[in-house]
Structures are given as C-alpha cells and as structure tokens.
Amino acid sequence: MTNPIAPEPDALPAKLPILAVIGLRDPAEGDWGRLRGLQYSSLAKLTFARLVAHAMAALLVVQTYAGEVHVAFLVGWMALLVGVLISGARFDRTLIDADRRRVSRQEMHRQTISSLFVALIWAIPMLVFSPFGDQAQRMTLWTVLAMLMTGMAVTFAAMPMATVMFGGIVGLSGVAAFLFWGEYIAAAVAVAFVLIVSVGGVEAARTFLGARVAEAGMAEKAEVVSLLLREFEEGDADWLWQVDANRRVRSVSPRFAFALGEDPEDVDGKPLIQLVAGPAWDSGHFHSSLHDLAERLKRRESFSNLLVRVSLHGGYRWWELSASPKFDENGTFVGFRGVGSDVTEQRESAEKIAYLARYDTLTGLPNRLMLTEALGEAMGYAEKWRTRCAFLMIDLDRFKAINDTLGHLVGDQLLALVSDRLKLIMQEGEVCGRLGGDEFAVVIRDAADEARVTDLSVAIISTLSQPYEIDHHMLYVGASVGSAIGPRDGSTVETLLRNADLALYRAKDEGGGRHCTYEPSLHAHAEERRKLEFSLRHALERNEFSLMYQPVVDATTEQVLSFEALIRWNSTEHGFVSPAKFIPLAEDTRLIVPIGDWVLRTACAEARNWPEHVKIAVNVSGEQLLDPYFAETVVGALASTGLSPHRLEIEVTESIFVRDGTTAQMTLENLMGIGCGVALDDFGTGYSSLGYLRKMRFSTIKVDRSFVQGAAKDNPESLAIVRAVVAMADALEMSTTAEGVETEAELECIRRLGAKKIQGYYFGRPMNRTDALALFGQTRFKERAAG
Incomplete structure (x- = not known):
C-alpha cells in the first residue's frame, strides 16, 4: 500500500x-x-x-x-x-x-x-x-x-x-x-x-x-506506519478512517475514499457526518443511526459494530463502524480512529426476511403479525397515559364474487387498489394493514376522541365503495367495519380482536356497508347464533320447515304459469326465523344441502297436484350444485313424485359460478338434458356476465325488482337495463320474468317493456299449499288475489 x-x-x-x-x-x-x-x-x-x-x-x-x-x-x-x-x-x-x-x-x-x-x-x-x-x-x-x-x-x-x-x-x-x-x-x-x-x-x-x-x-511517516499496523490488525474490515477533534476526516485511505465514491483530496478535512448524510446535511433531518454516531463522537466514547445508514450519490448504503478516541502525548483529545465495513447486502437480506415476516407481499401493508404488535403497543400506550386506543376490522362486501368471477389476478389488483385508498385516509398514529383475504384492519394509537373512530369508519366505507376500473372492468365493492375500543372493550389484544370481529359480524349481518361498534350484547348475539345453528341442525327431523308458494303469471293474460317455492322455518325454540337469517347460516354450515333436498322433494310432490302447464321453481344454492350427487338427487325427486322434468325449473344466481363454474355448469347442463329448465335469478344486480348467457341456454332470466321499480319511475338506467335484458332474452329465445311488481304503474311499465312473465305482491304474496291449489278454481287470478 x-x-x-x-x-x-x-x-x-x-x-x-x-x-x-x-x-x-x-x-x-x-x-x-x-x-x-x-x-x-x-x-x-x-x-x-x-x-x-x-x-x-x-x-x-x-x-x-x-x-x-x-x-x-x-x-x-x-x-x-x-x-x-x-x-x-x-x-x-x-x-x-x-x-x-x-x-x-x-x-x-x-x-x-x-x-x-x-x-x-x-x-x-x-x-x-x-x-x-x-x-x-x-x-x-x-x-x-x-x-x-x-x-x-x-x-x-x-x-x-x-x-x-x-x-x-x-x-x-x-x-x-x-x-x-x-x-x-x-x-x-x-x-x-x-x-x-x-x-x-x-x-x-x-x-x-x-x-x-x-x-x-x-x-506523516509516523502516521502511515500507525495506519498500516491498524489495517493489518483489522484485516476483516473494509477500510480505515479517522477524524480530528472537530470530527473532520483526516488521512483518508484509498479504500475509505472508494467507499465514499470520492477522491481522497476532495474529502479530506470535511465533517464526517456531512460526507455520509447526503441531502440530510442541508435539511437537518438525519437518520437515527447518524444521530447515534454523532452522539458517540460527541461523548468521545469507544464504539464497536455501530450500524449506520449513509447516503452516497443519491443512494443509501449501510456501514458498520468501530472506533476509539485518540489522545496525544499530553492527554489532549485529538480525534477518533477506527475501521469500517459496507454491510449493505447483509442488511438488505435481513431486512427482506423481516419484511416478509411482517408485511403483506401483495399490498405492502402490515400483516396480521405486525398489526397485532401495533395493537399491543397501542394498548400499552393507552394504559400508560390513561387514554384509549381502537381497533377497526374491515371486510369487503361482494369481493368474493368479483374475485371468482373475473379471476384471482383481477381480485389481487382490486386488493392493491383498496390498500392504496386506505393508506390515503390514514392520519398520524394510525396503522392500516391486511389481515388476510379481503379483511383489513386499522390500529388507532390514541382514540381519546371516539368521534375519530366513527369519522374514519365512515371515510373507509365511502372511499372503498367508489368504483374501481381494472382491465376495462368497472367494479363495485363495499365495506363493512367493526370497531372495539381498548381497554374499555377488552384489556388484552386477543379480547379486542375478538370483540372487533363480533362488531364486524353484526355489520355484515345487518346488510353490510355500515360501521358497528362493539357492544356487550354482541356476545349474546353470537351465543344466539350458536343456539340457532344447533336448532337448525334438528329442524328437519322436527318437521319445523314449511313451503310457501308465490305465483308467476303471464304478463298478458295474467294466468298462473308457475310458482316459486319459498322455505319458511318456525322453530320450537326461536319461533318464526327469517329466511334472510337462517339461509346464510345453513350455507355456512352446509346444512343447506339436506334442507335443499327436502325443499326439492316437497315442492315436486306439491306441483304434482297442479295443472300440467303449471311449473314449480326451486332455488338452489352453490353448495348444492357443488355436491357431486345433486343431479341424482333431482332425478330421484322427479321419479319419486312422478313430476315431469319439464315442469321443474331450477333457479340459480350468478354466485354459483364463481366458486367452481365448470362443475356448476356441467351439473346444470345434465339437468337441462333431462328436460328441466334453469332460470338465472337477480340478473343485472352487479356481477352479470354475458359469458354465462353464451355458455348456457337458460330457460328464464329474472329481472331484479330494483330495476322494475326504477323503470316504473322512469329512471333512465333502469329502463335501459330492462329493455336490454328483454331484447337479449328474446334474441336468445329465453323467457323473462320481472320480479317485485307491486303496483298498477309497475305492471303497465313492464308490459310496455315486453317482459313475458310477472311476479310480485300485485298478483299475490307467498301462500301455503292450500291457497295455491285453490287458485286454479278462478278464471282470473287477479280477482282471486284481490279477494
């Protein structure tokens, strides 16, 4: 050297x-x-x-x-x-x-x-x-x-x-x-x-x-000898470095200058912190590691393996520095001398491992582990300063249908956009992250002002409900939020997480798109759901189910063409339970499969008593269609009741295709092969795809009641949708049923738009088997319904 x-x-x-x-x-x-x-x-x-x-x-x-x-x-x-x-x-x-x-x-x-x-x-x-x-x-x-x-x-x-x-x-x-x-x-x-x-x-x-x-x-000869000896002793280091009493770099070695990306003469005499701080030298906003280094130099104390982030030529590097103070023969402090190494690659590898463990790779947001840690810190802060923290749990509404309909790639892009929107509305002291799937969460460190919890929840719902454009698709999802306040609603992280989840479940149970706060009564609600599930498991053997039948009439002659079978549950323990409450529970527990089988056999048996031209429509869930024996179940019901296959119509929604579209399509095609009809229910409510109509020949397309009511009020969008659905069905030789007709004005509007069949309270509410059978003694169904 x-x-x-x-x-x-x-x-x-x-x-x-x-x-x-x-x-x-x-x-x-x-x-x-x-x-x-x-x-x-x-x-x-x-x-x-x-x-x-x-x-x-x-x-x-x-x-x-x-x-x-x-x-x-x-x-x-x-x-x-x-x-x-x-x-x-x-x-x-x-x-x-x-x-x-x-x-x-x-x-x-x-x-x-x-x-x-x-x-x-x-x-x-x-x-x-x-x-x-x-x-x-x-x-x-x-x-x-x-x-x-x-x-x-x-x-x-x-x-x-x-x-x-x-x-x-x-x-x-x-x-x-x-x-x-x-x-x-x-x-x-x-x-x-x-x-x-x-x-x-x-x-x-x-x-x-x-x-x-x-x-x-x-x-200088004496100084060089000293530096050479030190460099030999510290052979595992990348370079030698030293500063004077004013913390200015002195006797710059070539390897240290190379690490700085400068010539030795250009850096000699400059402050060490200035050389490694980059733009922060002018702004004064130094990285914490530089503050630590400056403090060690100021206190004139030895340090070893100090990790420092340096800024060189617009980029960042990580150095590991060790040094000891120097004194002259009179005991006067003359500076520091030490060794350094560039450990950027090792640091980046360690940071990458730590990042993967604590951050969600898809959205870049903190994952469940980091959110749990942040909530623990927030609760510790709340306990120390006698204040409050908050935990918000967020679930996307209708995400699963989009994810499965358009594919996981589109779903992932949607989740990334959701995360971007969430980050934009966060304030200081608030951390948002992804729990997994379509669930997100927010930790509010200081929630002394509970109005902030409400305001943030409203902002989250409003922001996430705005339309998303992905791959030329305009997508709509909503959001439901459940919140819990610590330590009021829980003194531990696990308790607060559970209670926020209960609040979220309540928000979803009430239709979604809203914010619910935790209340002690939610535990009672969860217990009620558990008991309801227990009763549901025994409802069939106790004969607690019954069927109601809502007529579907010809739009011109008003003659009954078919009935839609609707299940009702009158529980011994809970009394009358709304279908909106027990059907989702049955689907979650897969009890819908045996219950659906009972509905199918009972409806076919009742339809056997009606005139030959009257059909029966039975709603089928996705869980039933994914059952590999569902087609055999339908054939068995038709055989045991003697009902002709062409009189049975299976009603499905597009959601059945999103989980396993191939299996559902094959099952329905097998049923159509034996003569059964297949109706597409709730068409036009947000996830309609013309691909379904191209792949399958549905016998009927049912227009959702929201469009029927909108068309009667001359809403341009509703009118356009109903016209388009009717025209499309006519071109594909399919029938159309308008749901939810309740007034004369709605009836006349639907007739003008060309729908073939009509269903709604105007012609009759769901009725029991006796009243349904009695309808066929009337020459005009409308008069019977009015009576």
Missing part, C-alpha cells in the same frame, strides 16, 4: 517551481493538495492584524482626500472595502485547520477571488481620487499603498499568489497614475518596487514551504 496522505520529501524537486509555489500549477509528484493546506493555514492566524492594517491605511486615504473628494464617494469606497475584507476574513477563518488537511480547488479559487477584489478596491484611490489632489497627496497615497504591499509580502509569506496579485494590481494603478501626470521617475520607482515585492514574496513562500515539507514528511 503506497502512502497517499503526504508527499515524500525526496519525491519533490530540489527547488520548488515558481508556478507551483504561487499556486498556478500542481506538479505531478507529491501531494500538493496537502501542501496547499500548509500554505493557507497561515491566513487565519493573521486575520485580525491584516484587518487592522487595512483599516489604518483606509483612514489615512480618507484623511488625505477629505477636502478634495466628495464625502459620499469616500464613504462608499470605505464601505465597499470593509465589506470585502469582512467577507474574506470569514472565509480565511475556515482555513485555520488547513495544515491538517488538503485544500480543495474551490477553496483556492475563492481565496484568490477575495484577494483580487481587495486589490481592485485599493486601486480605486490611485485611479479615481488622485486627480482631485496635488502631487503631495498622490505621493502620500502611494506611500500608504507601498506600505500595504510591503505588509502583504511579510504577512502573506506563505501566499505569494495574494502578494503578486495585490502588488501587481495596486502597483500598476500607481504606475498608471504617475504616467498620466507625467511623473516618470515616480512611475519607474513604482515598477521597481512592485517587482522587488513580488520576487521577495515568491522566495519567502518557497522557503516557508520547504520547511513545512520537511516537518510534514516526518509526521
């Missing part, structure tokens, strides 16, 4: 070149950046004396021309001189440690420009003021300037550039003035004086630098 820190004395020429001494050229041999530091360090030591000399000279000039030159010009010149001198003095003070570092080209240029401005300002009196005075005043002025030039040659012995520049510009101004007034002898003397001062200044600088080179050579 060669020494890049200081020039070896025997590596320099026997006589330093004049241009190199002045600073106009750096020879190839030797570390001249370091030698410039030796030159420029003397400036700061004589700053005060230099300012006093200039001030006295300026006062003499003002006194000499006080009666000749307007006071405004004198004051202006004086102010200009003071400003330039003060600016130069401030810069010179930054060079006080230049003997211990390299001086950059920028610093050299700035000092040269400062000397140039001083010289130009001092040339003004000879060129501008002298014409206003006589010969004696000019000679007085020249004496003052000569004094300044001599002082510059003495005080700036190490800085010949400043001496030559000042003497040249000021001296030439005097020569020009003398020549203008015809004082040729004085001009010649001025020329000689300037030459003597310039040559003397250069030689003085040469002598000064020669002595300093010898001193620096001895000191």
